[in-house]
Amino acid sequence: DAKTTQPPSMDCAEGRAANLPCNHSTISGNEYVYWYRQIHSQGPQYIIHGLKNNETNEMASLIITEDRKSSTLILPHATLRDTAVYYCIVRAYNTDKLIFGTGTRLQVFP
Amino acid sequence: GAGVSQTPSNKVTEKGKYVELRCDPISGHTALYWYRQSLGQGPEFLIYFQGTGAADDSGLPNDRFFAVRPEGSVSTLKIQRTERGDSAVYLCASSLNPGEKLFFGSGTQLSVL
Numbered sequence: 001d002a003k004t005t006q007p008p009s010m011d012c013a014e015g016r017a018a019n020l021p022c023n024h025s026t027i028s029g030n031e032y033v034y035w036y037r038q039i040h041s042q043g044p045q046y047i048i049h050g051l052k053n054n055e056t057n058e059m060a061s062l063i064i065t066e067d068r069k070s071s072t073l074i075l076p077h078a079t080l081r082d083t084a085v086y087y088c089i090v091r092a093y094n095t096d097k098l099i100f101g102t103g104t105r106l107q108v109f110p
Numbered sequence: 111g112a113g114v115s116q117t118p119s120n121k122v123t124e125k126g127k128y129v130e131l132r133c134d135p136i137s138g139h140t141a142l143y144w145y146r147q148s149l150g151q152g153p154e155f156l157i158y159f160q161g162t163g164a165a166d167d168s169g170l171p172n173d174r175f176f177a178v179r180p181e182g183s184v185s186t187l188k189i190q191r192t193e194r195g196d197s198a199v200y201l202c203a204s205s206l207n208p209g210e211k212l213f214f215g216s217g218t219q220l221s222v223l
Contacts, residue, residue, distance in 0.1 A: 036212075043114070043201050043214025044153065087152060096166050096208050097143065100152030 004088045009105045012082075018075040020104050022088030025069045030092045033064060035073045037084040038103070044087065047073065078108045112136075114215035116202050122221045123192055131187040131218045135204030142185050143212060144177055145201040153201055159185060160208055192222045 005023040012018040024033065034049040048055055048062045050071075055062045061074040075082055087103040115134040123129050135142050141160055145153035155169040159179045167177075174192075179185040189196055199219050203212040 034211075041216070043203065043216055044212070045214070046211040049211070085152075096141070096158045096160075097155045097169075098212060099155060100145075102150075102152050 004090060004101055006086075006088050006101065006104045008102065009107070011107050011109060012075075012078045014080060014108055014110050015077055018078040018082065018106060018108070020073040020075075020086050020088075020106065021070065022073070023070045024088070024090045027068050027090050028092070031090045032092070033062065033068075033071050034089045034091065034098065035060070035062065036087045036089065036098075036100075037082075038087070039081075039084040044100075047086075078106075080108050080110065082106065083108045114202055114204055114213050116200075116215035116218050118218060119216065120219045120221075122223065124223055125192060125194060127192050127222075129189050129192055129220065131189075131200050131220070133185045133187070133202030133204075133215060135183065135185070135202070136206075136213055137183075139204035139206050139213075140182070141205045141208045141210075142179055143203040143205075144185070144187050145203065147199045147201055147217070156187070165208075189220075192220075194222050196220060197222045 032049050032051050035047040036044040038044045047059050050062045064071045085103040085105050087100050089098050117132045143158045144156040147153045157167040157177050162182045174190045177187045199217040201217045203214040205212050
């Protein structure tokens with residue numbers, strides 16, 4: 001699986017948009033970008049994934065650059081409950097395991 | 111149940127003892143995964159089952175670790191001769207089919223004294 005690079009930590013004010021970057025410069029053509037998050041003392045939770053088009057769901061938006069070498073996860077109106085570690089992962093669809101890095105620790109403050 | 115269930119939630123054991131950790135996946139999910147997470151690190155892949163068979167056990171650290179899924183549903187992770195370095199949170203996840211999104215349990219915190 002391609003490696004990803006994420007900042008170790010970020011802060012965001014409650015109610016503001018949180019923009020979490022991820023670099024994946026060695027991504028292959030058949031690899032998707034997945035985002036999971038892990039709230040303290042819980043297992044990781046799926047957020048969103050995409051191949052090359054921007055994606056949006058009820059939790060977040062995913063913006064992937066045209067060259068697919070980087071992406072940004074956007075939480076449009078962060079709340080205190082969004083405080084968590086966010087993992088950006090690339091893998092080919094229909095392959096098995098996810099390989100997690102160390103992620104970005106997002107702290108949302110009042 | 112509605113989600114992935116792991117038991118026990120906490121397990122304290124002594125060095126050298128044998129432990130079993132149980133995972134009940136979401137009903138109907140064919141794929142089951144075990145991960146291990148140490149403090150401050152991301153989850154580390156251990157083993158993946160498709161149905162009853164281990165499709166990929168490349169993450170098991172050594173032969174003290176073994177996992178089974180005899181009926182294609184519940185899985186048990188077994189650790190022999192536990193060592194202090196085995197202390198971690200052991201996470202289980204399932205997915206409807208391989209390659210689809212994973213649903214994780216809350217994990218078992220294993221402490222080896």
